[in-house]
Every structure is written in structure tokens, then in C-alpha cells.
Amino acid sequence: MNASTDRESRNSTAGPKMTISGASKRYDTRSGTVHALDRVSLEVRDGEFLCILGPSGCGKSTLLWSMAGLHGLSSGEIRLGPSKIEAPHPEIAMIFQEANLLPWRNLESNIALPFELKRTKPDRARISRLLQRVGLAGFESKYPRELSGGMQQRASIVRGLAVDPSVLLMDEPFGALDAFTRDEMNLLIQEIWMETGKTIIFITHSIAEALFLADRIVVMSARPGRIQEIVEVDLPRPRPISVQSTPEFIARVNDIKDMIDHRKV
Amino acid sequence: MDTQLRDQIPTFGAKQGADISLSGGLSSLSSGSNRTAFETLVIILVAVVIIGGAELLIALFEVPQYILPRPSLIAAALVSEWKFIWPHLLVTLYELLVGFTIGASIGFLLAAVITQFPFVEKIVTPYILLLVTTPMLALVPLLILRFGFGSEPRIIAVALASGPMVMINSATGFRRVDLAKIALARSFGASTLQIFTKIRIPMAMPMIIVGLMVGSIFGLLTTVGAEMVGGAEGLGNRLNYYSSMIRMPQFFAVITLLATIGISIYVFFFWVGKRWGSWDA
Ligand SMILES: Nc1ncnc2c1ncn2[C@@H]1O[C@H](COP(=O)(O)OP(=O)(O)O)[C@@H](O)[C@H]1O
Ligand SMILES: [Mg+2]
Numbered sequence: 097m098n099a100s101t102d103r104e105s106r107n108s109t110a111g112p113k114m115t116i117s118g119a120s121k122r123y124d125t126r127s128g129t130v131h132a133l134d135r136v137s138l139e140v141r142d143g144e145f146l147c148i149l150g151p152s153g154c155g156k157s158t159l160l161w162s163m164a165g166l167h168g169l170s171s172g173e174i175r176l177g178p179s180k181i182e183a184p185h186p187e188i189a190m191i192f193q194e195a196n197l198l199p200w201r202n203l204e205s206n207i208a209l210p211f212e213l214k215r216t217k218p219d220r221a222r223i224s225r226l227l228q229r230v231g232l233a234g235f236e237s238k239y240p241r242e243l244s245g246g247m248q249q250r251a252s253i254v255r256g257l258a259v260d261p262s263v264l265l266m267d268e269p270f271g272a273l274d275a276f277t278r279d280e281m282n283l284l285i286q287e288i289w290m291e292t293g294k295t296i297i298f299i300t301h302s303i304a305e306a307l308f309l310a311d312r313i314v315v316m317s318a319r320p321g322r323i324q325e326i327v328e329v330d331l332p333r334p335r336p337i338s339v340q341s342t343p344e345f346i347a348r349v350n351d352i353k354d355m356i357d358h359r360k361v
Numbered sequence: 362m363d364t365q366l367r368d369q370i371p372t373f374g375a376k377q378g379a380d381i382s383l384s385g386g387l388s389s390l391s392s393g394s395n396r397t398a399f400e401t402l403v404i405i406l407v408a409v410v411i412i413g414g415a416e417l418l419i420a421l422f423e424v425p426q427y428i429l430p431r432p433s434l435i436a437a438a439l440v441s442e443w444k445f446i447w448p449h450l451l452v453t454l455y456e457l458l459v460g461f462t463i464g465a466s467i468g469f470l471l472a473a474v475i476t477q478f479p480f481v482e483k484i485v486t487p488y489i490l491l492l493v494t495t496p497m498l499a500l501v502p503l504l505i506l507r508f509g510f511g512s513e514p515r516i517i518a519v520a521l522a523s524g525p526m527v528m529i530n531s532a533t534g535f536r537r538v539d540l541a542k543i544a545l546a547r548s549f550g551a552s553t554l555q556i557f558t559k560i561r562i563p564m565a566m567p568m569i570i571v572g573l574m575v576g577s578i579f580g581l582l583t584t585v586g587a588e589m590v591g592g593a594e595g596l597g598n599r600l601n602y603y604s605s606m607i608r609m610p611q612f613f614a615v616i617t618l619l620a621t622i623g624i625s626i627y628v629f630f631f632w633v634g635k636r637w638g639s640w641d642a
Contacts (some may be wrong), residue, residue: 141489155581196541200563200640210549212559239640259549
């Protein structure tokens, strides 16, 4: 497959992939109301790698869950192309932190779950190609507890991609992994994104991870959860892990850090 | 149930996982599950030594037969009385199976439904505990007055004894909700029923199997007890009969059968647990 032409043709179809307009969400709890999202508006471009960056508790997960149709907003709306997101959408797949595999199913049957739920036949050819791609071929009969954290997360990426969604939502997917595995996974997800041209929305609280992966970084601030800044990242691709130790990269990390620190004062 | 879920973003932290994976469950039952051939041999040897030793000691000290018959006599009685005993064995198994099936089904369904409604659960739980702790045998004379001397009162007693056991353990299992797993299923468009069958039930399975095991053993105790309280059939009735006739070898032959049933139940659910309920052990 030719990735670049694929993505160019997609970009030329104009119109944003997803549109978030005036999204607000409040949680009413016993101790009062939490304003988790406050009038967040954002356009996600087709085929882009978008990172949402912010401190813990700034509403990143709340926003992503709304985009996944897993919960509603207090006000505002989210659209995928022309259609309003009010329930989980087949075009959107979610990748969770800590892989979230079902421990009573082996790898093959974990990956078959989305098909079972949609009452369709698993796309065997596609699944085995994906497993091959992420280096899990031959592990189909293994149970999650027999796999390392990195392998589990790769399996969950296969599960998400198996149903061929056009949007991938990832909520701090590599947050629980050690630094080495995390680098590996970041490289892998960049490659997969370049090969498939999916639109990826990726949550992280690591500035370096966001800079390494993103076309654009949405920086959020907390209480209430708002978009503080949107940063374009024009580093050439594919980006090697070593790009993270270049002075230019480090300078950009510091710029974003300053931006966040300023806001705190 | 969905409305409750919709606004809860799980923290996905390690702590939550720890809360969820209640140890206990089947892991406590599976100790010594990986027996080697040697260990199996030793277990058999010990049995041989115990039975042979009993045979020898009883003969040596001339223990009267009406106190404790020799194992060989018990075995002989089991063979010679088999044609009289086995119809009663069938009655006992029938009552146990029917009573347990009814009780376990109701217990399971109640657990599944009730755990979805925390308020209802809080109200109902003390009553279920009351049922668990009250010996259902005490009800048998009453049930006999109402239903006569057939199988019905015993089946009802068995259902009442095993159902709450299944219910209380299953409920513990169903309470182990993992919001992240439910969210995962929903993100792929799962219906409420699918979430129940593909996530909640497998999640609760280790505890459900524990409940079934304990419930069926309770059921066996209640079946035999109820047969001893009243009725003309069943192994419990045979215990009364043989002891009143002071036919101790036959009495112990029935005891041996009961022990065999109990062990079989245990082994069966142990195997079921290993196959379907040991993912968290
Ligand atoms: N179900 C909930 N009930 C009440 N408050 C919640 C709930 N979920 C999240 N919050 C609160 O909303 C805010 C944003 O949460 P979240 O979206 O999880 O942030 P992040 O993912 O950026 O760490 C936090 O203050 C959090 O405590
Ligand atoms: Mg979060």
C-alpha cells in the first residue's frame, strides 16, 4: 500500500473528520459540581495524528469518552463527518490504558470480541496480517497474563484496528509501560499511522510523547477543562526515537512546559 | 444500569485492578491442583494403609460389628445389598438434582438482577443471609404437613438450602464490575444483554462456580437430612432403616455411597472451575 498518496487523497476531501463544538460536561457529585469540560471546540483533520496533552484531571478522558459516544455532554455536540455522536460509532475504535484485554479469553478470542459483538465473522486475513505487523503472530492461543505489558497493548491495538475503524481514540495507552517499551510502542504506532492513514486522537500527559507523535498538540488546562493552546508540530517523518535528544526537540519541550507553567501562575 | 455507567470514567489505575481481583474464589480450592503421579500414588497408598489398618485393628481388638464393622464387611454389604440400595440412591440423586437445579437457577438469576440495583440489593441481602444461615432441615416437618411424604418437601428443602448459597456467592461475583471492560464492550456497540453474557458473567464465573459447589454440597446434606426426618425412600431413609435394624455393615455401605457422591460433586465443580473459572487464580 502507498501510504502517502492515500493520505494526500484523503486530505484533499476537505472538511474536518470530527468536529467538537462548545462541548461542556459537568459531573454532579456529593461534594459538588465538577466542571470537567468547559466549552471545548476543536476540529480534527482527516488522517491527522492529534495529541491531547494536559495535567491529570483536566478532562482529557472526559473529552475522549464523549468522542467515543460512551457518555453524553452537558451541552455542545460532537460530530463525525456529518453525523452527531450520541452512541458508540462503528467508525470509531477506542484503545484503553493497560490494554484492557479480557483475562478469560486468549489473544485470538480477545481480538474476535468486536466481531462477536457486531455479530459478524472475524476478518481472519486482516487479523493475521495485523498480528504479523505488530509481532504477535504465533501468540494467538496465549492468555493475557502470559504476555508482557507491551505485548498486551499491541494486542489491544490489533483488536481496535481489526474492525477497520477510520478513527482511533487512545487514552494514555502507553502510560503504564516502562520507558523502553514505551519508545518501542511510540515507534510502532507512528508506523501504523503512516501505513494506514487513520485519524488518531491520542491522550498523553507526557510532553515529549506528544511532540514525538503529533501533527498537532492540543494543550488543555484544568478546572475547568479548557483548550489552552494548539501547537503545530512540523518535525519531518518518520521520526526516529533519537529525535527526542536533539536540541531542537528539547527546546520545543521546554516551550510547551513554559506555556503550561505560565498558565498555572 | 447504563445511565449509571455513562458518567463514570474508571481510573484504570493499578489500585482498581487490585480491588477487582478478589483472591479467594477458586484459587483457594485449587491448592495442590498440580499433583504429580508420585503424589497421587502416595494418596492412594495412604488410603490403602488407612483401610487396611482399620481392618486389622478392628479384628485385633475385636470391636463389635454394631459399633464399627470391618471395611471388608462394609464392601461385602455394599455388593450384596446393592440391588436394594440403588433405587434409594436414584431417589436421593433425583431429589438433589431437581432441588439444586431449581434453587441454583433462582439463586443465580436473583444475584444477576439484584446486583444491578444497589438499593434493592441492600434491602434483600439480609433476608438472603437469613435463608443461608437457617438450617432448612428445620422446615421439613412443616413441608411434609403441607406436601405429604413424597419427594416434594425434600426438593423444596434442597432448593431452599442451595439457592441462597448460589445467590450469595454469585452476587459477590457480579459485584466485581470492571467499568473499563464494560466500556470496552460498549465502545464496540455491545447491547446490555451482550455486556451481561460476554463481560459480567465471565467476570463473575469463578464466584458462581464456588457458589454452585458449596450450594450442591449443602443440597446433599439437606436431601439426606430431609430423608431421615420423614419419607419412605432415599439414602437418608436407608440410614434410619439399617441403624434401627442394627445392620451396621449396610449402614456404613450407605455412608460410603454418600461420601462418594459428595466427593464426586466436589471433583466435578473443581474440574468445571479449572476449565471455566480459573482465569483469575
Ligand atoms: N464519574 C465522575 N464523577 C465525578 N467526577 C468525575 C468523574 N469522572 C471524572 N471526574 C472529574 O472530572 C475531572 C476530569 O476528569 P478526567 O476527564 O478523567 O481527567 P483526565 O483524563 O485529564 O485526567 C476530574 O476532576 C475528575 O475528578
Ligand atoms: Mg484520564
